[in-house]
Amino acid sequence: MNKIFAPSKEIWSDLLQRPIQDFEAIEETVRGVFLQVRRDGDAALQRFTREFDKVDIQDCRLSESEIAEAPALVSPSLKKAIQQAKDNIEKFHKAQQTERIALETSPGVYCWQEKKPIEKIGLYIPGGSAPLFSSVLMLAVPAAIAGCEEVILCSPPDASGRLHPAIVYTASLCGINQIYKAGGIQAIAAMTFGTKTVPKVYKIFGPGNQFVTAAKQWATRYGLAIDMPAGPSELLVVADETADPVFVASDLLSQAEHGADSQVLLVTTSEALLERVSLEVEVQLDKLPRKDIAGKAIANSRLIWVKDQQTAADLVNAYGPEHLIVCSQREEFYLENIRNAGSVFIGNYTPESAGDYASGTNHTLPTNGYARQFSGVNLDSYLKSITYQKISESGLMNLGPVIEIMAEAEGLQAHKNAVSLRLEKIRATLKQELGKS
Amino acid sequence: MNKIFAPSKEIWSDLLQRPIQDFEAIEETVRGVFLQVRRDGDAALQRFTREFDKVDIQDCRLSESEIAEAPALVSPSLKKAIQQAKDNIEKFHKAQQTERIALETSPGVYCWQEKKPIEKIGLYIPGGSAPLFSSVLMLAVPAAIAGCEEVILCSPPDASGRLHPAIVYTASLCGINQIYKAGGIQAIAAMTFGTKTVPKVYKIFGPGNQFVTAAKQWATRYGLAIDMPAGPSELLVVADETADPVFVASDLLSQAEHGADSQVLLVTTSEALLERVSLEVEVQLDKLPRKDIAGKAIANSRLIWVKDQQTAADLVNAYGPEHLIVCSQREEFYLENIRNAGSVFIGNYTPESAGDYASGTNHTLPTNGYARQFSGVNLDSYLKSITYQKISESGLMNLGPVIEIMAEAEGLQAHKNAVSLRLEKIRATLKQELGKS
Numbered sequence: 001m002n003k004i005f006a007p008s009k010e011i012w013s014d015l016l017q018r019p020i021q022d023f024e025a026i027e028e029t030v031r032g033v034f035l036q037v038r039r040d041g042d043a044a045l046q047r048f049t050r051e052f053d054k055v056d057i058q059d060c061r062l063s064e065s066e067i068a069e070a071p072a073l074v075s076p077s078l079k080k081a082i083q084q085a086k087d088n089i090e091k092f093h094k095a096q097q098t099e100r101i102a103l104e105t106s107p108g109v110y111c112w113q114e115k116k117p118i119e120k121i122g123l124y125i126p127g128g129s130a131p132l133f134s135s136v137l138m139l140a141v142p143a144a145i146a147g148c149e150e151v152i153l154c155s156p157p158d159a160s161g162r163l164h165p166a167i168v169y170t171a172s173l174c175g176i177n178q179i180y181k182a183g184g185i186q187a188i189a190a191m192t193f194g195t196k197t198v199p200k201v202y203k204i205f206g207p208g209n210q211f212v213t214a215a216k217q218w219a220t221r222y223g224l225a226i227d228m229p230a231g232p233s234e235l236l237v238v239a240d241e242t243a244d245p246v247f248v249a250s251d252l253l254s255q256a257e258h259g260a261d262s263q264v265l266l267v268t269t270s271e272a273l274l275e276r277v278s279l280e281v282e283v284q285l286d287k288l289p290r291k292d293i294a295g296k297a298i299a300n301s302r303l304i305w306v307k308d309q310q311t312a313a314d315l316v317n318a319y320g321p322e323h324l325i326v327c328s329q330r331e332e333f334y335l336e337n338i339r340n341a342g343s344v345f346i347g348n349y350t351p352e353s354a355g356d357y358a359s360g361t362n363h364t365l366p367t368n369g370y371a372r373q374f375s376g377v378n379l380d381s382y383l384k385s386i387t388y389q390k391i392s393e394s395g396l397m398n399l400g401p402v403i404e405i406m407a408e409a410e411g412l413q414a415h416k417n418a419v420s421l422r423l424e425k426i427r428a429t430l431k432q433e434l435g436k437s
Numbered sequence: 438m439n440k441i442f443a444p445s446k447e448i449w450s451d452l453l454q455r456p457i458q459d460f461e462a463i464e465e466t467v468r469g470v471f472l473q474v475r476r477d478g479d480a481a482l483q484r485f486t487r488e489f490d491k492v493d494i495q496d497c498r499l500s501e502s503e504i505a506e507a508p509a510l511v512s513p514s515l516k517k518a519i520q521q522a523k524d525n526i527e528k529f530h531k532a533q534q535t536e537r538i539a540l541e542t543s544p545g546v547y548c549w550q551e552k553k554p555i556e557k558i559g560l561y562i563p564g565g566s567a568p569l570f571s572s573v574l575m576l577a578v579p580a581a582i583a584g585c586e587e588v589i590l591c592s593p594p595d596a597s598g599r600l601h602p603a604i605v606y607t608a609s610l611c612g613i614n615q616i617y618k619a620g621g622i623q624a625i626a627a628m629t630f631g632t633k634t635v636p637k638v639y640k641i642f643g644p645g646n647q648f649v650t651a652a653k654q655w656a657t658r659y660g661l662a663i664d665m666p667a668g669p670s671e672l673l674v675v676a677d678e679t680a681d682p683v684f685v686a687s688d689l690l691s692q693a694e695h696g697a698d699s700q701v702l703l704v705t706t707s708e709a710l711l712e713r714v715s716l717e718v719e720v721q722l723d724k725l726p727r728k729d730i731a732g733k734a735i736a737n738s739r740l741i742w743v744k745d746q747q748t749a750a751d752l753v754n755a756y757g758p759e760h761l762i763v764c765s766q767r768e769e770f771y772l773e774n775i776r777n778a779g780s781v782f783i784g785n786y787t788p789e790s791a792g793d794y795a796s797g798t799n800h801t802l803p804t805n806g807y808a809r810q811f812s813g814v815n816l817d818s819y820l821k822s823i824t825y826q827k828i829s830e831s832g833l834m835n836l837g838p839v840i841e842i843m844a845e846a847e848g849l850q851a852h853k854n855a856v857s858l859r860l861e862k863i864r865a866t867l868k869q870e871l872g873k874s
Contacts, residue, residue: 081842088542088836095540096550101532105525105797113533113798116776118810130848166846202810220666225810229657244862250855257851289850335825339553346827349863351855354828357843358836360542361550361824373555373639373662375822385812387798388772390783391791399525399795405518406794409603411567413726414694418687418788425681426786 001278001298005271005305015302016319018368019232019261023214030185030211030218037189042197048186055161061197062163062179067172073165082170085358086137092360093142096379108395115383117147118225120199122191123176124206124216127156127183131164132207134356138363138377139205139227140174146382151176152199154191156183184208188215192222203227205364205377227377231368232261235352236321236341238312238334241270243327244348248273249280251325251352252301253294260296265319266303267312274303313337320371323352342371393426438715438735442708442742452739453756455805456669456698460651467622467648467655474626479634485623490564492598498634499600499616504609510602519607522795523574529797530579533816545832552820554584555662557636559628560613561643561653564593564620568601569644571793575800575814576642576664577611583819588613589636591628593620621645625652629659640664642801642814664814668805669698672789673758673778675749675771678707680764681785685710686717688762688789689738690731697733702756703740704749711740750774757808760789777808830863 007015023030036044042060049057071079102112123139125132136153143151153171155163163181171179180198182190187198194200203225204216216226235255237248252264268274281298288294306312309330316324320340327348328334338344342365343355356363364377375381391399400419407415444452460467473481479497486494508516539549560576562569573590580588590608592600600618608616617635619627624635631637640662641653653663672692674685689701705711718735725731743749746767753761757777764785765771775781779802780792793800801814812818828836837856844852 077842078846081839084543084836084839085843088546088548091540091542092548092550095538098535103528103532103797105528106521109525109791109796111525111529111797113529113815119776132847134843134847223666223806225807229660246858246862247855250851250858254849254851254855257849284851284854288854289848294851338823339556341823343824343826346825349830349833349859350826350828351833351840351859353840353844353849353852353855354546354833354836355824355826356852357840359546359826359828360540360548361826366821369660370662371821371823373821375820376824378550378822378824380817380822383812384803384808384810385815385817386775386778386808387780387792387813387815388783389780389787389792389796389798391787391796393786396786396788396791399521399791402518402521403788403790403794405514406522406571407790409515410569410571411726412691412694412790414687414691414721414731415790415793417721417725418684418691418790421683421687422786422788425683 001281002302003274003278004302006307007304012315012318015304018263019300023210023217026211026214030214033185034189034192034218037186037195038193041195045182045186045190045195045198048184049157049182052184053156055157055159057157057161057181059197060181062168062181067168067177067179070165070168070172074169078166079169082133082137082173086141086173088358088360089137089141090145093145093379097145106395107398108392109399110390112388113385114388115385117149118203118382118384119148120150120201121148121382122201122204123151123153124187124204124208124212125153125155125167126208126212127158127164131166133166133170134363135207136167136170136174140171140176142377142379143382144175146379148382150199152178152180152191152201154180154182154187154198156187157181185211185215188212188219192219192224207364227364227381228366228374229368229370232263233258234263234322234367235325236265236267236316236319237325237327238267238316239270239273239327240268240329241273242329243273245273245276245280247348247351248277248327249284252281253284253288254351254353255323256294256297256301257288257290260293262297264297264301267315268305269308269312271305274305278303309333316341320369322365322367322371323355325352340371342366342376396422397426438718439739440711440715441739443744444741449752449755452741455700456737460647460654463648463651467651470622471626471629471655474623474632475630478632482619482623482627482632482635485621486594486619489621490593492594492596494594494598494618496634497618499605499618504605504614504616507602507605507609511606515603516606519570519574519610522571523578523610525795525797526574526578527582530582530816534582543832544835545829546836547827549825550822551825552822554586554820555640556585557587557638558585558819559638559641560588560590561624561641561645561649562590562592562604563645563649564595564601568603570603570607571800572644573604573607573611577608577613579814579816580819581612583816585819587636589615589617589628589638591617591619591624591635593624594618622648622652625649625656629656629661644801664801664818665803665811666805666807669700670695671700671759671804672762673702673704673753673756673760674762674764675704675753676707676710676764677705677766678710679766680710682710682713682717684785684788685714685764686721689718690721690725691788691790692760693731693734693738694725694727697730699734701734701738704752705742706745706749708742711742715740746770753778757806759802759804759808760792762789779803779808779813833859834863
């Protein structure tokens with residue numbers, strides 16, 4: 001691993017550079033697939049599944065019997081683990097429910113804000129070697145709590161035309177019965193426009209490779225929302241001499257095994273820790289089944305020594321890591337000073353993988369420095385807030401003149417009229433009533 | 438206005454079609470300006486200001502004296518109105534503050550979620566005929582409540598190289614002193630990359646013409662967030678025979694005067710109301726200073742009669758209006774059944790212009806059907822939430838095996854290792870202690 005000692009501020013931005021993502025090269029492919037799926041619907045979906053996934057799928061919706069047979073194909077111990085993880089995720093996301101906010105902003109002017117579920121959402125779950133049923137939990141559990149009416153799931157079929165039973169089982173456990181064997185750009189396009197088989201949705205969630213990521217970005221051109229822009233996974237560990245180098249090394253490697261473009265960083269005030277972590281990474285790496293992938297990611301990664309905690313915190317904030325592990329005697333200092341991070345793991349016994357699976361927090365987090373301005377997926381990701389106002393006649397008598405003056409100053413006469421006409425009527429009615437009495 | 442009676446469901450999507458927005462044609466312009474501003478910084482900004490705004494600006498940052506002279510140029514009555522509007526907006530957005538959410542998801546597993554302000558944000562305020570100081574209030578007040586550290590404002594200079602004093606006054610009242618005379622695509626590009634004069638920000642807020650909208654969308658390619666995708670302004674009024682046709686007409690016109698591409702719709706269960714509104718619109722339109730603009734928007738707009746409230750509510754939800762006025766005896770029915778709308782105005786004495794200026798709700802709202810999946814600007818637009826977890830040794834003894842099973846099943850051995858190594862150490866320590874006792 002690359003070791004850097006006391007880097008000067010001038011080189012920080014180079015030091016914290018992420019692998020560059022350039023989607024322009026694949027945009028033409030994405031555009032083409034979108035055009036065809038929009039035009040030909042299911043036929044295009046079938047065509048691309050044959051081309052990219054090398055399998056012929058006639059009806060891409062999973063049948064009831066395909067869903068019903070999944071539980072028997074998942075081991076009891078895994079089912080129990082999934083249930084325990086689900087319980088924690090449910091608790092944490094239920095705790096995020098909020099009440100409607102209502103107040104009288106001035107006499108007779110009642111304003112409130114209510115959150116409502118997004119009616120139709122689509123989840124994308126990658127296929128390939130690792131069946132990411134944990135992502136099904138992370139995306140489907142909050143959708144159910146939010147009360148989204150229609151939740152569909154797309155995932156690419158394997159060579160035999162099937163989805164991994166753990167994915168099907170978990171989806172079904174979370175109440176999803178609209179499951180489609182469709183992957184890649186074509187699945188995102190199908191959820192964007194809708195086909196005869198796959199319904200159109202309003203927002204798409206889920207991880208994916210660069211094609212899926214580019215396709216999700218492309219879908220926003222057609223009025224869809226996406227959970228967040230995505231990039232390769234990242235971990236930054238900030239640690240002092242109280243950290244356990246064996247644990248730190250295992251955490252760095254757990255993130256590195258995600259992909260060759262993953263990035264892991266150690267920022268430490270302890271030179272001894274830095275050296276021990278460096279050695280320990282080599283030892284553990286050698287035993288990993290995904291050693292090739294993890295090794296490539298480790299080669300791009302850095303161990304950075306800094307002189308004090310403040311510099312360490314500044315470096316963390318400048319990077320804005322997706323995952324941040326804090327192993328330090330002065331953890332309170334870091335918690336107070338960290339502003340940019342997706343999810344934070346505190347202490348020697350909180351491995352990052354706890355958040356990936358089971359602590360209860362969401363593992364869909366902002367990468368690529370997006371922690372500066374984006375939240376990870378949370379209950380609010382499935383809701384939108386609507387504001388309401390109701391003004392009484394006396395309320396408008398009070399506030400109306402303010403609106404009239406401002407509308408006039410902005411040159412918007414019709415905006416003013418809408419108030420003036422109402423005030424005239426209120427005044428006329430009052431006058432009439434006074435006349436009677 | 439176009440009158441439609443009892444449209445069948447098959448024609449709804451045509452009926453509710455919005456004016457098409459196609460940014461592809463201007464993307465080349467946007468790309469070019471971005472490239473130049475990125476490469477040449479302030480020099481490019483100056484060049485484009487000369488080209489597009491026809492004025493030469495040497496130093497685009499407003500001087501302290503330029504800011505100081507603004508209050509004297511704003512009338513006392515307008516200043517008072519701005520203050521009253523600000524008070525209401527402040528109250529409503531302060532009420533949206535939330536506490537940190539913390540819980541023990543399973544024994545020894547502590548999870549919490551905290552919101553932190555986005556550090557650097559940029560506000561864009563259009564120039565032109567109407568000085569939109571109300572948008573300054575709507576965007577700057579919640580930024581201050583959220584605690585954003587650096588808030589900057591860009592607005593295009595007029596032919597004499599100045600900004601409208603009401604904009605400068607309002608910005609300053611909201612605590613903004615970094616104000617830049619820069620508009621259009623070049624201002625968005627400057628906030629995206631930063632120049633020597635204009636700082637780079639993490640998120641851009643604010644309305645604008647199609648060039649600004651396309652530029653904001655383009656900025657997302659460079660890691661920035663934007664408040665929301667934007668389109669022309671819209672209003673849908675749903676009303677029965679208890680609505681006042683004079684008021685309804687004034688509301689339709691207040692939205693129509695925004696631009697020729699604005700869209701206004703009346704959905705009503707009362708044929709009598711429909712006919713009276715139609716006549717009244719003609720009468721009021723004729724007296725408006727912006728009659729040309731409003732007339733064009735009205736020509737594209739529709740008065741729709743439907744047979745019952747349920748159909749009316751379904752139509753509203755299918756459209757997802759930015760602004761929705763409900764004037765009906767059965768307002769409770771609508772409040773329960775409306776799912777897609779930006780902001781809702783209830784009753785005969787709640788004109789839409791109240792929300793544009795002073796009721797307290799935000800006027801930056803989702804257009805173009807985005808109310809299906811986006812919230813309007815609110816306090817959370819300036820915050821991001823970070824999750825935290827801290828697991829005790831006994832907590833990891835409990836939860837660790839769940840993580841191990843799931844990581845193994847996903848084929849992620851290093852994820853499992855990070856737990857296994859910790860569990861080994863805990864077990865070894867326990868054994869040692871047992872041995873001692």
